[in-house]
Amino acid sequence: MIQLDHIRWFVAGRTILDDVDVSIPANTYAMLMGATGCGKTSLLEILCGLRRPTSGRVLLDGRDVTDLEPRERGIGYVPQDLALFPGLSVCEQIAFAPKLRGMPPAEIESRVNRLAEQFGIAPLLNRLPDALSGGEKQRVALARAIAAQPKLLLLDEPLSALDEGMRAEAASLLQKVQQEHALTVLHVTHSRSEAVALGQVHLRLAAGRIEVEGMA
Amino acid sequence: MSLNRSNLCWLALALITAGYLIFWLLLLGATATYSTPDSWLKVLQSPEIRHATWLSLVTCTFAAGFALLLAVPVGYLMSRREFRGKSWLDAALDIPIILPPLVVGLCLLIFFQTRIGKVIEMAIPFTYQLSGVVLAQFVVAAAFAIRTMRGTFDHLSARPEDVALTLGCTRFQALWHVALPAARRGMVAAFCIAWARSLGEFGPILVFAGATRMKTEVLPTTVWLELSVGNLEAAVAVSLFMVALAVLVLVVVRATGEKV
Numbered sequence: 414m415i416q417l418d419h420i421r422w423f424v425a426g427r428t429i430l431d432d433v434d435v436s437i438p439a440n441t442y443a444m445l446m447g448a449t450g451c452g453k454t455s456l457l458e459i460l461c462g463l464r465r466p467t468s469g470r471v472l473l474d475g476r477d478v479t480d481l482e483p484r485e486r487g488i489g490y491v492p493q494d495l496a497l498f499p500g501l502s503v504c505e506q507i508a509f510a511p512k513l514r515g516m517p518p519a520e521i522e523s524r525v526n527r528l529a530e531q532f533g534i535a536p537l538l539n540r541l542p543d544a545l546s547g548g549e550k551q552r553v554a555l556a557r558a559i560a561a562q563p564k565l566l567l568l569d570e571p572l573s574a575l576d577e578g579m580r581a582e583a584a585s586l587l588q589k590v591q592q593e594h595a596l597t598v599l600h601v602t603h604s605r606s607e608a609v610a611l612g613q614v615h616l617r618l619a620a621g622r623i624e625v626e627g628m629a
Numbered sequence: 630m631s632l633n634r635s636n637l638c639w640l641a642l643a644l645i646t647a648g649y650l651i652f653w654l655l656l657l658g659a660t661a662t663y664s665t666p667d668s669w670l671k672v673l674q675s676p677e678i679r680h681a682t683w684l685s686l687v688t689c690t691f692a693a694g695f696a697l698l699l700a701v702p703v704g705y706l707m708s709r710r711e712f713r714g715k716s717w718l719d720a721a722l723d724i725p726i727i728l729p730p731l732v733v734g735l736c737l738l739i740f741f742q743t744r745i746g747k748v749i750e751m752a753i754p755f756t757y758q759l760s761g762v763v764l765a766q767f768v769v770a771a772a773f774a775i776r777t778m779r780g781t782f783d784h785l786s787a788r789p790e791d792v793a794l795t796l797g798c799t800r801f802q803a804l805w806h807v808a809l810p811a812a813r814r815g816m817v818a819a820f821c822i823a824w825a826r827s828l829g830e831f832g833p834i835l836v837f838a839g840a841t842r843m844k845t846e847v848l849p850t851t852v853w854l855e856l857s858v859g860n861l862e863a864a865v866a867v868s869l870f871m872v873a874l875a876v877l878v879l880v881v882v883r884a885t886g887e888k889v
Contacts, residue, residue: 463791483794490795496788499811509806510796561796 414439415460415565415597417623420469422455429455430466431621437614439474439564442591442598444612446605446626451618453601454493457567460599461490473565486565489558489596493569495550497542503529503553504538510561528556531593532586548579552586559594566591568600572607584610661869664862672866677842678851682870685828685847688759692766693824696774700819701812704778705804709787725772733768734836737761761838762845766827774823781815782808814885821885825878828871 415437422430429452437443447453458464460471462483470479478486498506507528511521529535532552542550551571558566571587572580588611591598602608608615615626672678707719725733740746741756755761785808793803809816831849838845840854848871855864 458791461791461795463794482799483791484797484799486795488795490792492788492792494786494788496786496792498789498793498807499785500813501810509793513797513802513806557792557796 414472414474415599416470416472416475417456417460418470418472420456420459420466420471421621422452422459422464423467424455428621430459433469433618433621433623435616435623435625437597437599437616439597440591440595441613442588442600442611443614443616444608445599445601445616445618445623446603446608447618449603452621453618454569456618457490457569457599457601460565460567461488462486463490487563489561489563489566491551491554491558491566491568491571493571493573495554497545497550497554497557499542501541502538503534503540503542503545506542506553506557507560509557524560528560531590532556547574548583551575551583555587555590559590562594564597566596566598568598570601570603573603580607587611657872660865660872663865668862669866669869672863673870675863677846678863678867680843681846681848681851681867684759684762684845688762688766688847689824689827691763692770692827693774693820695763695767696771696823696827697778697816697820699771700774700778700823701809701816703775704780704819705782705808707775707779708782709790722772722775725769726776730769730830730832731836734765734833737765737768737833737837756837757839757841757845759838759845762834762847765833765837766830769830769833770823770826773826774819777819777822778812778815781812781819784815785811818882818885821878821882825875828874828878 417433417435420430420433421428433456445453445456455464459466462471462478462481462485466479470477472478473486473488483490498509501509504525507525508521511524516524525538526535529538532555534549534552534556537545537549537553542553545553551574555571568587572583575583584607587598587600590596600611617624617626673682703722707715707722728736738756741750750756753760755764789807789811790798790803793807794800798806829849830847831853834840834845834847834850835853840846840850842854846854848867851867852864852871855861855867
């Protein structure tokens with residue numbers, strides 16, 4: 414469960430987030446919408462621990478994580494530009510988090526192969542990011558995040574760079590991943606149809622506050 | 630009409646650029662034709678100049694290596710972190726670039742006469758020693774290496790490092806596993822720029838390490854020593870050798886995609 418407890422964030426004397434107070438139940442697919450520049454990405458970064466709120470608390474499953482480092486939060490983050498690691502192959506990208514945690518090589522290999530199969534990127538394991546299409550990059554970024562076994566997945570406009578045909582396929586993959594890995598997902602989008610297709614909880618960020626628009 | 634004026638403007642700018650380039654080519658051409666290749670070879674084979682060449686290559690490599698070791702963390706800090714007084718620190722890092730070279734040497738000489746300096750010299754002697762040559766080259770070259778590394782990190786998105794933090798990295802691990810592999814071309818460029826800068830360093834070396842033949846004599850010192858005894862042929866031969874090395878470095882740096 415995600416709880417944002419009266420989060421406020423000011424930057425350069427400007428209020429970006431003003432008393433964001435919302436709870437998202439566990440194992441829920443939540444969609445966050447809002448105008449460009451309203452602070453959606455900043456809110457995701459506060460959740461991840463990449464930014465510190467000016468005031469307020471972030472609670473994950475009832476635990477206050479506001480002062481914890483990003484690596485201690487158990488959150489997977491897929492930014493809008495996907496941010497694949499330059500110079501690392503697909504295999505190395507997926508193995509990145511398991512390797513950091515000192516997992517035995519055989520176990521890493523099996524996890525990488527399993528995720529590569531699940532995300533349909535098994536033939537791409539030796540490729541570098543520059544040799545991947547937009548859709549392939551998006552799958553690799555997702556597999557890399559899931560390989561760290563997070564409880565919560567934050568997606569910043571993950572489908573925006575895909576064409577119409579690939580978008581539907583990617584949306585169904587996201588839904589499947591959320592269910593299979595029992596994840597709580599917070600997905601930022603500008604697309605109303607995407608929000609309707611995927612979201613169980615619909616949130617809107619406006620004037621620095623979050624409104625719950627509905628629950629499916 | 631306006632198109633013609635525009636073309637005229639570009640032509641004038643091209644002429645200015647060409648004029649500057651021709652001036653440099655004339656300078657190098659005049660130096661190159663002052664003596665014959667046979668006399669260059671003869672000069673470059675003399676034991677003193679071979680020693681100075683070897684010493685230059687070694688000291689420049691050490692100085693550039695140390696400069697890179699300093700430039701990576703400082704460049705990363707300056708690129709990724711906002712903090713109070715950053716613009717002052719940024720300006721302070723450029724001090725070795727704007728200081729007259731002789732003043733850098735004098736500062737080093739005076740520092741090693743202070744109590745702290747003398748304690749350091751008890752462990753590693755620098756003044757009028759080979760290690761002093763490396764230190765004199767390092768203090769100036771490091772500033773150039775820092776500029777290059779900062780530019781490299783500025784051009785790399787910080788987002789992959791952010792993602793690495795969420796995947797379990799500490800900030801140091803994100804630097805080591807993500808930022809450094811992405812910055813390797815910049816690191817090559819920073820090393821080469823620091824190396825080239827060290828190769829041309831003269832003032833601080835002369836003041837701080839001296840110009841003792843077969844001991845602290847590096848290639849710029851050789852040019853000065855040969856000029857001071859009126860041996861212009863030897864000075865020209867060594868200068869041309871340094872030009873060739875500088876061009877080689879320029880080619881390597883350009884190949885990395887960076888600019889000097």
